[in-house]
Amino acid sequence: MxxxxxxxxxxxxxxxxxxxxxxxxxxxxxxxxxxxxxxxxxxxxxxxxxxxxxxxxxxxxxxxxxxxxxxxxxxxxxxxxxxxxxxxxxxxxxxxxxxxxxxxxxxxxxxxxxxxxxxxxxxxxxxxxxxxxxxxxxxxxxxxxxxxxxxxCTAAGLALVLKPIHDALGLKRVVVSTLQAVSGAGYPGVPSLDIIDNVIPYVKEEEEKIETEPLKMLGEVGNGRIAPAKFEIGAMVHRVATTDGHLESLYLETEDRFEPEKVARILSKFRGEPQKLKLPTAPKEPIIVTRLEGRPQPKLDRYAGTVPGMSVVVGRIRKGFDSKSGRLTLLSHNTIRGAxxxxxxxxxxxxxxxxxx
Ligand SMILES: NC(=O)c1ccc[n+]([C@@H]2O[C@H](COP(=O)([O-])OP(=O)(O)OC[C@H]3O[C@@H](n4cnc5c(N)ncnc54)[C@H](OP(=O)(O)O)[C@@H]3O)[C@@H](O)[C@H]2O)c1
Missing domain, CATH: 3.40.50.720 (NAD(P)-binding Rossmann-like Domain)
Known part of the structure; x- marks a missing residue:
């Protein structure tokens, strides 16, 4: 009301x-x-x-x-x-x-x-x-x-997806490769002649942030102090010519077996305090799992869900090299869910x- x-x-x-x-x-x-x-x-x-x-x-x-x-x-x-x-x-x-x-x-x-x-x-x-x-x-x-x-903005979507996986399976190592929209650089941002018809495999200080911030957020708090989570994250970033929405491809190594169907269920069932409290900007599903081929895509999926731009869309959940590893792709709106x-x-x-x- x-x-x-x-x-x-x-x-x-x-x-x-x-x-x-x-x-x-x-x-x-x-x-x-x-x-x-x-x-x-x-x-x-x-x-x-x-x-x-x-x-x-x-x-x-x-x-x-x-x-x-x-x-x-x-x-x-x-x-x-x-x-x-x-x-x-x-x-x-x-x-x-x-x-x-x-x-x-x-x-x-x-x-x-x-x-x-x-x-x-x-x-x-x-x-x-x-x-x-x-x-x-x-x-x-x-x-x-x-x-x-x-x-x-990249760490926000990443932490949201890593949280339920870490709670359920225990993360050991995450490798993430990003495709980041130009709006992530603000206005006027990247010069048009640098980014049209191009991909830039560098965003200043971005990899360091992606490798550290999720560990703080997934850490345990007690007596007013945060002990960071103990797994490792390796990041490789790219600026691409999309307007909004950062795409992230992940390779994950887990303590327990990584079963794609189980991971899809864990992610789509995940709810947090904002959903329990029915806060006005809380999307019904913070993580939407798509089974459509070749998705998520920035152009098609960045506004998915009940509060446009607030849900992270995950697709292409599949096995890694062994039973305790897997891969997935996520899409997160950088100025909305990421800011x-x-x-x-x-x-x-x-x-x-x-x-x-
Ligand atoms: N873009 C993203 O996806 C994103 C995501 C997460 C976090 N962030 C962070 O959010 C911040 C802003 O990013 P942005 O993308 O919005 O940048 P932006 O489009 O370049 O906008 C920066 C704005 O800052 C204003 N400004 C400069 N000095 C100011 C001051 N002293 N007091 C008040 N306003 C001042 C300017 O206002 P005037 O027009 O009046 O000069 C300008 O409009 C940065 O710290 C960035 O790292 C950005």
Whole structure:
């Protein structure tokens, strides 16, 4: 049920004119818990949000289009209950702790604080229990606010698929090769003459993130500390000329037998806390298993499921070299499940747990 606008929490979207920022603003139009009251930017400061994003093809509410883009500072965020932060990396590094210190509750898509032992790195279906380290964060940092992070766009879909497999079979080693969309590089991103008719087998610092972030998310939490999961991940990344949706091909080695039919059942039955709580941005099936030939494909499957862009689609589940290994392909929408959508779902979970008030 939609709550009246005046009882919603006030939300700020930082870097709201960017690829991820626009996703936020669009997904938060008519949200039952949050109302966007502040948008920030850099070159667009002082302009109406609707003018600054005139070329977007995403639906944006008329109310938000009328907001004036502000600079990012604790003053401009006064009276805000939650801050969604897809700030550029270098700015996020210094600004996000300042905002948290000033009393703001910040959830970030940027990378600098993801591996900080005092910052929970959350995919809400994977590790909602890691939010418990916020108590230690508050005591250690003496922040009046808080900082929570969302993983790298490729690591988000990967962790979601690895979670039920690790719980059921125990992972020993994962090798992942990615085909990543151009929107993952932001706007204007990769020069068109570099990417049309081409594949670039490199994305700066991406492999390191894919190899470490899922281990933190799949780690065990206790006494405010996270012990990372013990298996190994090896990543090989490629930028390709698709617009949205990162495709990932996985080779997995497991402790127990890898039986493709059983793995398909485990993945399609997987549900997390967001599904149990029926959170507004929670897809009914976080992982959709497709048996169609040659799927998943970015063009056909990136918006599959009840909340477009929030389900990861898995196909081509098959055996590896021996009985304890297997292969599969997954597709995850990078600006939705890999950024804005996942972060909004985290905020919904935090709202339900009373962490935003
Ligand atoms: N793209 C993805 O798939 C993805 C996925 C996960 C995480 N991320 C992370 O999300 C962040 C944003 O990525 P993006 O793809 O949205 O980048 P983007 O399209 O290049 O947008 C960056 C935006 O940042 C704004 N900006 C720059 N300095 C600012 C400041 N001091 N205060 C407020 N806004 C400022 C700019 O606003 P003006 O237009 O006003 O100059 C610009 O619109 C990055 O940290 C990225 O690593 C991206």
């Amino acid at each position: 939609v709550r009246p606008a005046d009882s919603k929490l006030r939300a700020a979207v930082l870097a709201a004119t960017g690829m991820v920022g626009q996703r936020y603003v669009s997904m938060l139009s008519n949200h039952p818990f949050f109302l966007v009251t502040v948008v920030t930017g850099q070159s667009s400061v002082g302009r109406k949000y609707g003018q600054a994003t005139a070329s977007t093809n995403l639906p944006i509410s008329e109310e938000t289009k009328r907001l004036t883009v502000k600079a990012t500072s604790p003053d401009s965020l006064d009276n805000v209950d939650v801050v969604f932060s897809p700030l550029p990396t270098e700015i996020a590094k210094t600004q996000e702790p300042q905002l948290a210190r000033a009393g703001l509750r910040v959830i970030t898509d940027a990378s600098p604080h993801r591996m900080d032992s005092l910052v929970p790195l959350i995919v809400p279906e994977v590790n909602p229990d890691h939010l418990e380290i916020l108590e230690r964060q508050r005591r250690a940092r003496k922040w009046k606010g808080l900082l929570v992070a969302t993983p790298n 804005a959508g996942s972060t909004i779902l985290t905020a919904e979970l935090m709202y339900k747990k009373g962490l935003l008030s």
